[in-house]
Amino acid sequence: MAGPKLSEGLERRLRAAFEDAQERGHEFVTLEHLLLSLLDEKSVAKAIKALGGDVRVIRQSLEDFLQNRAAKAPEEQEDGPQLTLGLNRVIQRAALHALSSEMDKVESVGLLVQILKEEESYAAYLLSDQGIQSFDLKEYISHGTEPEYDGEVDPDGEDEDEDGHGPDPLADFTTELVEEARQGKLDPLIGRDLELERCIQVLCRRRKNNPLLVGEPGVGKTALAEGLALRIEQGRVPEVLANAEVYLLDMGALLAGTKYRGDFEKRLKGIMKGLQAKENAILFIDEIHTIVGAGSTSGGTMDASNILKPALASGHLRCVGSTTFKEFKASFDRDRALARRFQKIDILEPTVEETALILKGLKAKYEEHHDVVYDDDALEAAAKLSAKHLTERFLPDKAIDVID
Incomplete structure (x- = not known):
C-alpha cells in the first residue's frame, strides 16, 4: 500500500525553500528555509495567528537569521544545497503521522508540529517564542483546520479574515428554505393548518420556543417546515417572525469527513455562531433524534445535543425538530434535559x-x-x-x- 503523498501546497513550499537556499548561496536547505516558505501558505499562517503568533515577527526573524547566520556553500559545491538531517526528520515524521492517521496527503500545517520537535533548531525556538506549543497546535489541527488552499498569502499574511474564519458554515451545511420558497422551489402545504399554527405559536414564545414535530415517516413533517418558510415568504406570520430565515440542517454533510475528534463539534459550533449572529434565524433539524450521540467519540460526551442545549434553553436559538414516535421514545426519553427544551407537536397521519x-x-x-x-x-x-x-x-x- 502506497504511503501518503505530499500535498500540492507542501510540494510547492519545499521547492520554494530549496530555491531560496540556492539563491542565497547556502550550503543546506534548513528548517528555517522551510518555515519561512511555509509562512506563505494560508493554512500555516492561519494556524499561527489562531494560536496567538505574529507572522510578521517570525518572518522578519527568519530573514535576519538566514541573512546573517546560515552557512554559505563552498565554491566547489556544484549540485545545489542539501537537505539537513533535521529537515529530513521533520518530513519523515509528518509522513508517518499522516500514514497512521489514514490521511491521503501530508499537509503543510502538519509540518509545524514536527518542526517544534526539533528543539535545537532556531525555527522551533521562534515558534515557541511566539507562544506556539505542540499540544495547542495539535488541538487546533484536530479540531478541523480548513483544507489546504491552492493559493498563497501575501508576505504580511493580510489576505484572510482577521478572526481567521474560513468558509461560511451556514452555506456549507444548511439550506435556507425561505429563499427556496422565494425561488418557487417548494411545494405548497395543503392542510395542516392547526399544526402549522401551533408551530408558529411555539416559535413566538420567549423561552423554550422550539417545536418538535413528532409523527410517522411520510406524514408530512418536513413539508410542515417548508410550509412555515412559505408562510414567512408570503408575509402571513406574526410580526416577530416577519423577516425570519429557516435553515435546514444537512446532518449528512455535517458528519461527512469528520475524521478527527472535534471536527464535528467545530462545524456545529460554527453553524450555531452563524445562526446567533443573525437577527431572526430558525434552525430546522430533520430526524433530530440523530443528534443524540452525533459527533461523540469513545470516551467523550460532547455530542450535538449537548452543544445545542444551552442556546435552546435560553431562547437565543429557535429550533424546529422532526422525529418519529419510535425515535422520540428511544432518544428523548433517554435525554430528558433535551426533551424539556422542546414543545412536542403530534403530526398524525391524514385520512x-x-x-x-x-x-x-x-x-x-x-x-x-x-x-x-x-x-x-x-x-x-x-x-x-x-x-x-x-x-x-x-x-x-x-x-x-x-x-x-
Whole structure:
C-alpha cells in the first residue's frame, strides 16, 4: 500500500525553500528555509495567528537569521544545497503521522508540529517564542483546520479574515428554505393548518420556543417546515417572525469527513455562531433524534445535543425538530434535559379524504413535471388504493409516490 503523498501546497513550499537556499548561496536547505516558505501558505499562517503568533515577527526573524547566520556553500559545491538531517526528520515524521492517521496527503500545517520537535533548531525556538506549543497546535489541527488552499498569502499574511474564519458554515451545511420558497422551489402545504399554527405559536414564545414535530415517516413533517418558510415568504406570520430565515440542517454533510475528534463539534459550533449572529434565524433539524450521540467519540460526551442545549434553553436559538414516535421514545426519553427544551407537536397521519385534498393541491406541480393531466377520480383512487395496499407506509407520502 502506497504511503501518503505530499500535498500540492507542501510540494510547492519545499521547492520554494530549496530555491531560496540556492539563491542565497547556502550550503543546506534548513528548517528555517522551510518555515519561512511555509509562512506563505494560508493554512500555516492561519494556524499561527489562531494560536496567538505574529507572522510578521517570525518572518522578519527568519530573514535576519538566514541573512546573517546560515552557512554559505563552498565554491566547489556544484549540485545545489542539501537537505539537513533535521529537515529530513521533520518530513519523515509528518509522513508517518499522516500514514497512521489514514490521511491521503501530508499537509503543510502538519509540518509545524514536527518542526517544534526539533528543539535545537532556531525555527522551533521562534515558534515557541511566539507562544506556539505542540499540544495547542495539535488541538487546533484536530479540531478541523480548513483544507489546504491552492493559493498563497501575501508576505504580511493580510489576505484572510482577521478572526481567521474560513468558509461560511451556514452555506456549507444548511439550506435556507425561505429563499427556496422565494425561488418557487417548494411545494405548497395543503392542510395542516392547526399544526402549522401551533408551530408558529411555539416559535413566538420567549423561552423554550422550539417545536418538535413528532409523527410517522411520510406524514408530512418536513413539508410542515417548508410550509412555515412559505408562510414567512408570503408575509402571513406574526410580526416577530416577519423577516425570519429557516435553515435546514444537512446532518449528512455535517458528519461527512469528520475524521478527527472535534471536527464535528467545530462545524456545529460554527453553524450555531452563524445562526446567533443573525437577527431572526430558525434552525430546522430533520430526524433530530440523530443528534443524540452525533459527533461523540469513545470516551467523550460532547455530542450535538449537548452543544445545542444551552442556546435552546435560553431562547437565543429557535429550533424546529422532526422525529418519529419510535425515535422520540428511544432518544428523548433517554435525554430528558433535551426533551424539556422542546414543545412536542403530534403530526398524525391524514385520512384518505384529507390525502385526496393534498393531492389536488399538489397536482399542478406534478402535471407540469410529467406533462400529464390528473383528474380528480385518479387522485382519489391514488389515495384510497395506496391506503389499502401499501400498508407498511403512511399517507400522504405513499399516495404522492403513486401519482409520481
